[in-house]
Amino acid sequence: MNIFLKGHEYRYAAEQALMSFFPDQRPEYPDGAEPEGNCVILSLDGARAAAELRLDGRTARGEAEADGPVPENGTERDRLLQKLVKLAFFRAAVELRGSAPPWGALTGVRPVKLAAKYMRQTGLGPAETAEYMSEEYCVSPGRAELCARAAEYSLKADAELEEKDVLLYVGIPFCPSRCSYCSFVSSSVERSLALIGDYVEALLREISAAGRLAAKYGMNVAAVYFGGGTPTTLSPESLDRLMGELADAFDLSRCREYTVEAGRPDTVTEEKLETLRRRGAGRISINPQTMNDRVLAAIGRRHTAGDVLTAFALAREHFLGDINMDLIAGLPGDGPDSFRRSLDTVLGLGPENVTVHTLTMKRSSRLSAEGGGIPEGEAAAEMLGYAYSVLPSAGFSPYYLYRQKFSVGGFENTGWCLRGHESLYNIGMMEELRSVIALGAGGATKLVHPGSGKIDRVFNKKYPYEYIASSGCVPELEKLLG
Ligand code: SF4
Numbered sequence: 001m002n003i004f005l006k007g008h009e010y011r012y013a014a015e016q017a018l019m020s021f022f023p024d025q026r027p028e029y030p031d032g033a034e035p036e037g038n039c040v041i042l043s044l045d046g047a048r049a050a051a052e053l054r055l056d057g058r059t060a061r062g063e064a065e066a067d068g069p070v071p072e073n074g075t076e077r078d079r080l081l082q083k084l085v086k087l088a089f090f091r092a093a094v095e096l097r098g099s100a101p102p103w104g105a106l107t108g109v110r111p112v113k114l115a116a117k118y119m120r121q122t123g124l125g126p127a128e129t130a131e132y133m134s135e136e137y138c139v140s141p142g143r144a145e146l147c148a149r150a151a152e153y154s155l156k157a158d159a160e161l162e163e164k165d166v167l168l169y170v171g172i173p174f175c176p177s178r179c180s181y182c183s184f185v186s187s188s189v190e191r192s193l194a195l196i197g198d199y200v201e202a203l204l205r206e207i208s209a210a211g212r213l214a215a216k217y218g219m220n221v222a223a224v225y226f227g228g229g230t231p232t233t234l235s236p237e238s239l240d241r242l243m244g245e246l247a248d249a250f251d252l253s254r255c256r257e258y259t260v261e262a263g264r265p266d267t268v269t270e271e272k273l274e275t276l277r278r279r280g281a282g283r284i285s286i287n288p289q290t291m292n293d294r295v296l297a298a299i300g301r302r303h304t305a306g307d308v309l310t311a312f313a314l315a316r317e318h319f320l321g322d323i324n325m326d327l328i329a330g331l332p333g334d335g336p337d338s339f340r341r342s343l344d345t346v347l348g349l350g351p352e353n354v355t356v357h358t359l360t361m362k363r364s365s366r367l368s369a370e371g372g373g374i375p376e377g378e379a380a381a382e383m384l385g386y387a388y389s390v391l392p393s394a395g396f397s398p399y400y401l402y403r404q405k406f407s408v409g410g411f412e413n414t415g416w417c418l419r420g421h422e423s424l425y426n427i428g429m430m431e432e433l434r435s436v437i438a439l440g441a442g443g444a445t446k447l448v449h450p451g452s453g454k455i456d457r458v459f460n461k462k463y464p465y466e467y468i469a470s471s472g473c474v475p476e477l478e479k480l481l482g
Helices: 011-021 075-097 111-122 126-137 141-160 189-193 196-216 236-249 270-278 293-298 305-318 336-349 366-370 377-393 424-430 464-468 474-481
Strands: 002-006 039-045 048-055 058-065 165-172 220-228 257-261 283-285 322-329 353-358 396-403 412-418 435-439 444-448 455-459
Touching: 002 011, 011 039, 011 075, 039 075, 048 075, 058 075, 111 126, 111 141, 111 396, 126 141, 141 396, 141 412, 141 424, 165 196, 165 236, 165 424, 196 236, 196 435, 196 464, 196 474, 220 236, 220 424, 236 270, 257 424, 270 305, 283 353, 305 322, 305 336, 322 336, 322 377, 336 353, 336 377, 353 377, 377 396, 396 424, 444 474, 455 474
Parallel strands: 002 039, 165 220, 165 435, 220 257, 257 283, 283 322, 322 353
Antiparallel strands: 039 048, 048 058, 353 412, 396 412, 435 444, 444 455
16 A cells, blocks of 8 residues: 655554554555555644545545643654554544454554553553553553553563563474464474484584573573474473583573473473473473364364373373463364364363464465465454453463464464463563573574663574574674673
8 A cells, every 4th residue: 555654754653553454455655656546644743643544435534633742852752653643544544444453553562561661650550551551542442451461460570570580582493394374484394304403402502602691691590481393393302401401501590480382282292291390391382273173184283182182181190380272263264163162172171371372374374375264353353252251260361462463353362371370481571571582593582671671682593504504692692791
């Protein structure tokens, strides 16, 4: 869609708003042309923003005005003016479409950050914060409440974390097969599995170097998270070596949480579970995504719902820590009834955490290329509606959430926990409460500077073959710290 900006250059705000309402449209900025055809004109005049949206012969307008004075300059000024531009766009789009997206005019990945900031500044509770989110950003009451409740967990985690605490992520980008919606692991799973040996050696080196760096700068590891990919794709021996090296390299005496994702049930064995437990892991993830065998086959998971039940029983017997289970609303071929059955089955197992994702159409996924059978936004809304009513009744609270681009219906991913079983890593990482040191291929290290909120980033090479030949994040990190 053509975008015309008048009186400002807030392209990012315009594009985020465009993506919320029209995710299949790409932004274009025609140089010097007069607006015609499908387009949006976004104007800013002092403290007043206006949007004119023209689509398929129809035109709608929206406006937004600041309540108080606009700061002369700086980040706060930009933030306020961008908010006005997005609100004006939002109002025009709602008028044209006759319905509002669940997150209103909020476009960011981390809405909980905003709610937590408001709570911190005002000292108000979740009910007032939810009201603020609805009034200021037109967030639906249900989403505003979800967000405010998760913000309480964010404030609690922030208060419990110490200044020198960091979160440690170790990436294992291997899986037994590639899910059709996945954009994380390389498309040739078989070829990449041949690199596991060299990958483990490279990761051992990076763990060791990062441990020395942490000791030098007095960092304290508050939580460890092995993610991926599926870390339990590795052999028990490789897991043992990596976790052993991590325990030698870092002082884990004040580590409060240790998670290893065992997402694919077809990778879970008694020996691996006992290795994880012996090496100090206290939380794992066994992720069905759905308990419908037909849907599992359609998304390329190569395991059955029965395998999930077996893996869960094995974990209860040999692991003893917390178990998280992921489900996805909106999978191809799935529907509200089938989703309901999946969630009921999962809850019947009694996990400590349940994470409900919404399918996202990642551009590099097979599903994006092939399409087909994706439920409409309304069906995904029905699935989430069921989850959000049944989970609280089963004693779960929403403790962290985030949004992703191109999610079905513009919905979110939400982690739910039984009381006292929230994941510190998930909260701290998503809310950017402390630095995350991310080791392994695709690792995105974030150095959070408390106070200013400034974040420096260091990115590891994405693919295993590139990572193996690289020196990891530590040299770059050392420059930033030094
Ligand atoms: S298990 Fe996760 S990381 Fe592995 S292929 Fe499936 S979606 Fe991708």
